[in-house]
Amino acid sequence: MRASVTTFEFAKVRAMILAAGRGERMRPVSDLLPKALLPAAGKPLIVWILENLAAAGFKEIVINHAHLGNLIETALGDGARFGVHITYSPEAQALETAGGIANALPLIGNQPFVVVNADIFCEFDFKLLKSKAGNFVASGCVAHLVLVDNPDHHRQGDFGLARGKVTLQGQPQLTYSGIGLYHPAAFAGVAPGAKAKLAPLLRAQIEAGKVTGEQFHGLWMDIGTSERLRALDTLLRAKRAG
Numbered sequence: 001m002r003a004s005v006t007t008f009e010f011a012k013v014r015a016m017i018l019a020a021g022r023g024e025r026m027r028p029v030s031d032l033l034p035k036a037l038l039p040a041a042g043k044p045l046i047v048w049i050l051e052n053l054a055a056a057g058f059k060e061i062v063i064n065h066a067h068l069g070n071l072i073e074t075a076l077g078d079g080a081r082f083g084v085h086i087t088y089s090p091e092a093q094a095l096e097t098a099g100g101i102a103n104a105l106p107l108i109g110n111q112p113f114v115v116v117n118a119d120i121f122c123e124f125d126f127k128l129l130k131s132k133a134g135n136f137v138a139s140g141c142v143a144h145l146v147l148v149d150n151p152d153h154h155r156q157g158d159f160g161l162a163r164g165k166v167t168l169q170g171q172p173q174l175t176y177s178g179i180g181l182y183h184p185a186a187f188a189g190v191a192p193g194a195k196a197k198l199a200p201l202l203r204a205q206i207e208a209g210k211v212t213g214e215q216f217h218g219l220w221m222d223i224g225t226s227e228r229l230r231a232l233d234t235l236l237r238a239k240r241a242g
Contacts, residue, residue, distance in 0.1 A: 012111045013133050015058045015126070016104060017049055018178075019118035020066040020094040025225045034068045036118035037075055038229055041236035044075065045223060046118045047082070054083040056126035058114070061086050062107045066094040097198035101182070102190035110184055112136050117178030121232050123219040129181045136212075142186035142205055145213040147174035148220045158199075159206065159213070166206050166213040176202075177220055 019036040026035055036046040046063075053061060061084045065072045069090050079086035089104035101115060112133045114126060124146060136144055145166055150157045150173065157173030159166045186205060190196045205211050223229050 012060075012109060013058070013113060013130050014060040014062060014108050014111070015053050015114040015116065016062040016064070016101065016108060017046060017053075017116050017118050018064060018097060018100060019046060019072055020064045020069070020091050020100050021119060022067050022094060026229070029226070030067075032068075034065065034072055035223075036065075036072060038223070040121065040223070040229060040232045041240060045121065046072070046076070048121060049116055049118065050076070050079070050082045050084060052122075052124075053114075053116070053126055056130060058126065058130070059084055062089055062104050062113075063087075063118075064089040064091060064095075064100045064104055066091040093195075095193070096195045098187060098190050098196035098201045099194055101198075102187040102194070102196065103192050105184050105187060105192070108184065112181055112183050115180050115182055119223050120178045121219070121221045121223060121236075122177060122179060122216070124177070124179055124216050126179075129179075132181060136181055136183070139212070141210045141212050142183045143202065143211045144181040145202075145211060146177045146179040147213050147215050148177045149215075149217075150175045151222060153222070153224075161213050161215060164212050164214070165209065166211040168203060168206055174215060177216060178222070179216075 021035055037044045061079060063086055073088055076086055087107050089107055091100060095103055114129050132144060147159065147161055154175050158176045159174060160170030161174055162170050221228060221232050223232055
């Protein structure tokens with residue numbers, strides 16, 4: 001499915017933060033607090049992301065949630081104090097990544113949109129993705145992924161990258177950062193309210209040659225465990241003190 005470039009409106013590029021994860025590896029603390037609200041250097045993970053998106057000029061943010069999602073809404077409100085407007089996409093049961101995105105599409109509209117996992121910390125400049133959105137629409141591609149060097153806990157990587165296209169094979173293998181630019185057409189096969197994982201959907205689109213990518217070399221951390229959260233907290237406090 002090729003989107004018409006004439007339908008693209010730069011100002012309407014929205015961002016979605018995926019915050020519906022249960023945080024099993026963060027238990028027992030995640031039994032009482034959503035993973036997205038766990039603090040690093042005194043600030044919830046999701047707030048670091050919101051502030052970065054706001055600094056990049058994003059005004060409309062969609063956040064999905066499931067486990068203890070009411071606490072996310074209470075903590076963030078309508079987003080005004082961050083300089084954004086937040087719309088929430090609640091899920092009675094977590095719908096997995098692709099399912100959560102597809103379920104939120106009525107809130108996102110028909111423009112390309114940025115997706116960010118709530119359980120990462122990254123100094124990526126989101127303006128770079130916003131600036132790519134126009135050419136992205138014209139290209140007929142449905143996803144643009146930000147890839148990073150493989151962390152110690154994921155040495156096998158996820159995808160290759162060759163001449164700007166994401167590949168299923170090839171070296172070096174890199175890790176999907178949890179940041180991407182997507183067209184709604186990427187989720188056309190996912191019914192609203194259905195559970196669906198992102199990886200199989202991406203692999204099919206990569207095989208069809210419809211996924212571009214870039215490698216980010218700056219600070220990125222997947223905050224999937226309590227140990228990594230403590231490491232991030234230590235790092236950010238040291239940066240603040242220095």
